[in-house]
Amino acid sequence: ALETSKGEFVLLLNSDTIIQKGALPQLLSSFANHPLEASTAHLSSARDKLDHLGILAATLLNSDGSHQPQGGSLPSLISLFTMMFFIDDLPVVGTIFPTVQETGQAAKHRQFIKHQLTNKLIQKGWVAGTAMMIRKEVINDIGLLDSNIFMYGEDIEYCLRAKNHHWDVAIDPQAKVTHLGSASSSSENAILGEIQAYLYIWAKHKPHWQRRFAKMILYWGLTLRIFIYKFIISRPTRAKTYKKALDLLN
Template sequence: MTPPASASAAANAVRIVPFGTESPDLSVVVVTYNVRDLLEACLASFCASAGPLTVEVCVVDNASIDGSADLVRARFPQAALIGCATNRGYAYANNLALRQARGRHVLLLNPDTVLPPKALRTLVGILDGDPTLGAVGPKLVRPDGSLDLACRRSFPTPEIALYRMLGLSHRCPRSRRFARYNLTYRDPDQPAEVDAVVGACMAIRGAALRQVGLLDERFFMYGEDLDLAYRLKQAGWRVRYDPSVVVLHMKGASSRQASLRARRAFFAAMLRFHRKHYWHQHSSLVNVLVVTGVALWGALSLARIAATRVLRRR
């Protein structure tokens, strides 16, 4: 990777070690899919991270055709590179690297993020400072400065999912009842214990990950971070949202390339999460209503996307 510009910068920079060979403070895993320019910016921000930390990094290229793998080899040679012949999903790709990771903690990082210099050090410090934490996530902001609402969430129980499907969470963002999914009634600049943070930038305690297991590869895209957080909470670990770190998120860059496929994956993930964690807790009637509701919501969403594409061709 490009070395720091001065001896002073080098002294304060993270020390990057070969992936899977030592026991560093942090293992960083970046799964990329056809976002070469964003990946370059992400890895450049990683290289500028402040120490003192030892870090290993692995980029998993999910069958990109835009030269992403060549970029990593040429510009960031200290990053391990795993190339996938086919795109088998976000969870599958992450797990390829996680099985080799040796860090005390792990950071799942999207290629469409840009880290501030002290992000890695701060996230590791938060986990080191509270042994009850299984995971921590930063505040994520969009390019326009708005909050990425996914950075702090409650689990999508049937009730909470219903409020979201009906649009009540959007219409009543200050309601403690209707806005529980994205917690928009809370101050985004205050740290809080939450159900889940987003996998776009999620720091996980290594011991906790080893206890609950890797990402569930049945989630192709979306939902795997919620599922991991659910398993962490079930095992007694806490999950924290901490806005002392603010990360830029160019949200959805990879998924926008195939929005119909991405939306199908989103609704499939919703159903899978319910079946895995809530199906046995509810009556057959509730389960039928959930499946029907998600199916209708998905059909309407996909119809809107298809109609928009038709209009754009005219």
């Protein structure tokens, strides 16, 4: 569908979503209010300025209307460590360090507060492909979604490519979409798919020396999860899932 699209903007939308009234016009309006300023997009001094908005996601809601976290920081050794060792669950500290997935308690609370306090676009490293609008120039610039990743992690990889080409990525707190399938993100397929995606992203985008450290972080983070779910929380099925994920590192 992306290959044959003709419009100025392309919308990626999961089948398990409900678009709230006014969400799509709001996304288009936000793009219109943030025209491209390519002359400054590559400057480090313009890092926090939305001068090259290329990817914009709607705010996601659970079926009960509560805020559903999405996105996070771009993959790095620090953000991967923060997620894998539950740093983003810790009060105060968890709001300071970047995390790949903003699913820890502290990180989720930080994202929720941001959405409550502002109507302005919220810059992110990456956003979920659940309800993502992409400027056609981005596709012309960096290409399509990577066919080597399916379902889990393709949005992270795509936003990483976009950011590497100086495109800005953000969430619009005024455009809302209900996502009914959030529970599937904790399924076995999701866990295994995300680990495979991290391995692929490090192999494709990161320096060779980082791959060993990324694998170490994943190894010990998964080992910690196996211990927790096997001996503390007593969820043997989940422990087996993380054991399968650990086997992917071999």
